Amino acid sequence: IIELADVYKEYIVGTVSTMALKGVNFKVYEGEVVAIMGPSGSGKTTLLNMIGLLDRPTKGNVFFDGIDVSKLNDNILANLRNTKLGFVFQTFNLVNRLSVFENIELPLIPKGIPRRVRAEMVKEALARAGGEESWLRKKPNQLSGGQQQRVAIARAIVGKPIVVLADEPTGNLDRGSAKMVVETFLNLNKSGHTIIVVTHDPEVANCTEKIYVIRDGEITGEFAPNKA
Amino acid sequence: IIELADVYKEYIVGTVSTMALKGVNFKVYEGEVVAIMGPSGSGKTTLLNMIGLLDRPTKGNVFFDGIDVSKLNDNILANLRNTKLGFVFQTFNLVNRLSVFENIELPLIPKGIPRRVRAEMVKEALARAGGEESWLRKKPNQLSGGQQQRVAIARAIVGKPIVVLADEPTGNLDRGSAKMVVETFLNLNKSGHTIIVVTHDPEVANCTEKIYVIRDGEITGEFAPNKA
Numbered sequence: 001i002i003e004l005a006d007v008y009k010e011y012i013v014g015t016v017s018t019m020a021l022k023g024v025n026f027k028v029y030e031g032e033v034v035a036i037m038g039p040s041g042s043g044k045t046t047l048l049n050m051i052g053l054l055d056r057p058t059k060g061n062v063f064f065d066g067i068d069v070s071k072l073n074d075n076i077l078a079n080l081r082n083t084k085l086g087f088v089f090q091t092f093n094l095v096n097r098l099s100v101f102e103n104i105e106l107p108l109i110p111k112g113i114p115r116r117v118r119a120e121m122v123k124e125a126l127a128r129a130g131g132e133e134s135w136l137r138k139k140p141n142q143l144s145g146g147q148q149q150r151v152a153i154a155r156a157i158v159g160k161p162i163v164v165l166a167d168e169p170t171g172n173l174d175r176g177s178a179k180m181v182v183e184t185f186l187n188l189n190k191s192g193h194t195i196i197v198v199t200h201d202p203e204v205a206n207c208t209e210k211i212y213v214i215r216d217g218e219i220t221g222e223f224a225p226n227k228a
Numbered sequence: 229i230i231e232l233a234d235v236y237k238e239y240i241v242g243t244v245s246t247m248a249l250k251g252v253n254f255k256v257y258e259g260e261v262v263a264i265m266g267p268s269g270s271g272k273t274t275l276l277n278m279i280g281l282l283d284r285p286t287k288g289n290v291f292f293d294g295i296d297v298s299k300l301n302d303n304i305l306a307n308l309r310n311t312k313l314g315f316v317f318q319t320f321n322l323v324n325r326l327s328v329f330e331n332i333e334l335p336l337i338p339k340g341i342p343r344r345v346r347a348e349m350v351k352e353a354l355a356r357a358g359g360e361e362s363w364l365r366k367k368p369n370q371l372s373g374g375q376q377q378r379v380a381i382a383r384a385i386v387g388k389p390i391v392v393l394a395d396e397p398t399g400n401l402d403r404g405s406a407k408m409v410v411e412t413f414l415n416l417n418k419s420g421h422t423i424i425v426v427t428h429d430p431e432v433a434n435c436t437e438k439i440y441v442i443r444d445g446e447i448t449g450e451f452a453p454n455k456a
């Protein structure tokens with residue numbers, strides 16, 4: 001469903017150039033659950049931004065459903081992203097002036113869903129992410145770090161996107177809350193959604209079908225989960 | 229060195245009240261290395277904010293070096309905090325319009341340290357946190373999540389504060405980087421600094437002398453690390 005062919009990504013800051021991705025070839029098929037692991041700074045977020053159509057490569061091609069996205073203009077790309085993809089950001093990226101309810105509801109607004117149905121979907125998504133209804137009227141910065149993370153997960157899954165991309169979704173969660181989040185992703189996968197998770201946690205990675213390892217901008221290996 | 233006596237903390241949002249801390253008694257002695265663990269939303273950050281003099285309790289007393297801080301006005305409290313405490317925030321709280329160098333240097337500015345000495349201290353602190361000199365000219369949002377976390381750690385330790393408080397300092401780090409951060413805290417401790425770490429990671433907690441567990445706003449137990 002998504003393919004990266006020989007993708008490079010360079011960041012230039014002043015005179016310093018960082019090649020965050022160096023010729024990455026990556027394919028994920030519909031309905032797969034995969035993990036991406038690697039040291040801090042190795043390019044995981046950059047790779048997820050490419051797969052999630054949030055950023056364009058410096059060189060190389062990205063295909064979504066066989067379409068070369070470099071041929072699409074920004075509006076069409078944004079529309080494709082908003083309808084097909086759900087993104088959990090490493091830094092949550094919640095909107096502080098909106099309530100938790102409004103934050104989770106955000107992806108549903110452009111879809112013309114009636115308000116009452118939207119409210120049901122918001123509550124269900126938050127419950128599936130392990131959240132509590134008492135959070136809905138709060139602002140994000142009136143929640144703990146791990147509570148904000150689960151609101152970000154709820155927002156990513158509320159529209160039931162075909163592909164869910166999660167960047168370190170359990171970094172601020174205790175073991176029990178992390179397990180619940182993983183279970184939600186696996187349940188979504190059972191109903192056909194594709195899940196791609198960047199994680200430093202081997203216990204999360206071992207719940208997936210395939211683990212890709214990235215090191216210094218290159219995918220160095222593909223492993224089966226260690227179900228030991 | 230820091231003592232909490234029967235501390236309560238209540239957050240009121242509209243009509244909803246959350247009692248984040250319910251009668252916490254907590255003592256940390258000079259030169260100790262302790263961990264605080266507990267489920268997401270249990271009150272760890274709120275507790276660390278009390279210990280770190282960043283917030284005042286709704287009820288109960290906090291003593292720093294035997295002084296009841298409720299008797300101190302905000303200016304004196306801020307001065308005490310800036311000279312004696314180093315804080316690693318759960319969400320890093322780096323200043324995006326300043327370079328990484330300027331961010332780490334920030335705690336040194338009020339201390340009248342000559343510029344050349346400050347530059348040495350900034351580089352040493354970043355190296356000890358596992359960072360690289362190539363980051364110094366970047367802005368924080370031009371770094372990866374785990375790289376930003378290590379800049380936040382460097383900023384907390386650069387002034388060699390008597391007490392270092394770290395809120396989930398390894399959430400965005402791979403195993404190797406996390407070990408290096410823990411080692412830096414333990415080295416600081418060897419030279420007499422007091423270290424208090426909030427963490428979800430048992431491997432980090434097991435490197436400390438004492439593990440406090442908090443659940444739903446109350447400290448429910450104190451454990452010895454499992455050196456198994």
Ligand SMILES: Nc1ncnc2c1ncn2[C@@H]1O[C@H](COP(=O)(O)OP(=O)(O)OP(=O)(O)O)[C@@H](O)[C@H]1O
Pocket residue numbers: 141142143144145146147172173174239240241246247248266267268269270271272273274275318
């Ligand atoms: N500014 C605030 N306003 C209202 N409620 C708050 C505020 N900050 C925290 N809370 C609430 O207080 C409780 C404790 O929050 P705290 O941030 O201390 O938890 P935590 O143990 O650090 O959690 P995590 O592991 O997820 O970071 C939570 O239920 C949270 O929703």
Ligand SMILES: Nc1ncnc2c1ncn2[C@@H]1O[C@H](COP(=O)(O)OP(=O)(O)OP(=O)(O)O)[C@@H](O)[C@H]1O
Pocket residue numbers: 011012013018019020038039040041042043044045046047090369370371372373374375400401402
């Ligand atoms: N906006 C940017 N400008 C310049 N360099 C960047 C930018 N974003 C990332 N980088 C650099 O690109 C490299 C890869 O960053 P990336 O965020 O993809 O790593 P990561 O694997 O997600 O790390 P982490 O596990 O710490 O989140 C890093 O060296 C980083 O400093």
Ligand SMILES: [Mg+2]
Pocket residue numbers: 044045046090167372373374
């Ligand atoms: Mg990242």
Ligand SMILES: [Mg+2]
Pocket residue numbers: 144145146272273274318395
């Ligand atoms: Mg917290």
